[in-house]
Amino acid sequence: MILYGTSLSPYVRKVLVVLAEKGVAFEHVPCFFHSPDAAFQAASPVGKIPAIDDEGFKLADSTAIIVYLEANHPSPALLPAEAKARARATWFDKFGDTELFPVIIKPFFNRVVMPKMMGKPGDEAAVRKALTEDLPKLYDYLEGEVVGPYLVGDAFSIADISIVTGFHNLRLAGEAVDAGRWPKLAAYVEATLERPSFAKAVAAPAN
Numbered sequence: 604m605i606l607y608g609t610s611l612s613p614y615v616r617k618v619l620v621v622l623a624e625k626g627v628a629f630e631h632v633p634c635f636f637h638s639p640d641a642a643f644q645a646a647s648p649v650g651k652i653p654a655i656d657d658e659g660f661k662l663a664d665s666t667a668i669i670v671y672l673e674a675n676h677p678s679p680a681l682l683p684a685e686a687k688a689r690a691r692a693t694w695f696d697k698f699g700d701t702e703l704f705p706v707i708i709k710p711f712f713n714r715v716v717m718p719k720m721m722g723k724p725g726d727e728a729a730v731r732k733a734l735t736e737d738l739p740k741l742y743d744y745l746e747g748e749v750v751g752p753y754l755v756g757d758a759f760s761i762a763d764i765s766i767v768t769g770f771h772n773l774r775l776a777g778e779a780v781d782a783g784r785w786p787k788l789a790a791y792v793e794a795t796l797e798r799p800s801f802a803k804a805v806a807a808p809a810n
């Protein structure tokens with residue numbers, strides 16, 4: 604199986620963590636989105652990362668890829684089976700992808716991508732707004748959801764992967780959750796990022 608996408612992407616990192624958790628062998632092509640690579644474009648209809656090509660089976664979108672990997676490599680289970688647990692894991696996956704990502708990526712985009720990768724100034728006002736207005740509301744919610752080492756039930760799941768993946772980008776932008784204000788969330792994020800699968804995903808090639 605070929606996985607397309609730089610490990611700097613929180614969405615690609617979701618798949619890298621799943622591959623590490625399940626011990627699946629793969630070839631990594633760490634391209635950026637909208638890469639001109641014809642094989643990547645064939646696997647990703649709108650040019651987003653991640654995408655995979657598993658012996659001709661082409662698929663994009665981190666959640667779709669994780670569902671595919673879960674079906675082919677069921678152990679350890681990362682999508683809970685019980686109805687409420689599965690539904691909550693799906694909720695957190697969607698929350699991470701669509702609510703948290705657009706905000707938590709702003710410090711990384713404006714302090715790393717723009718100045719260091721695109722040679723343009725970042726928007727520090729957008730960073731301050733994300734850090735002081737938008738992220739705190741999301742942190743308040745998550746602080747109430749963290750009751751143990753895992754967000755759903757008693758096992759690591761797609762919920763933890765999707766919520767925590769963007770916090771590595773926050774770290775790369777020089778920021779972290781304020782442990783004084785959100786102690787449970789801060790400890791949970793730190794512990795999850797220290798998991799071997801996350802450490803391996805973070806160390807995967809960026810380009």
Ligand SMILES: N[C@@H](CCC(=O)N[C@@H](CS)C(=O)NCC(=O)O)C(=O)O
Pocket residue numbers: 612613614636637650651652653663664665666700
């Ligand atoms: N829903 C997609 C989102 C993937 C996504 O937006 N990836 C970003 C990189 S972090 C991308 O490719 N952006 C390019 C674009 O939006 O055109 C997933 O879960 O894989």
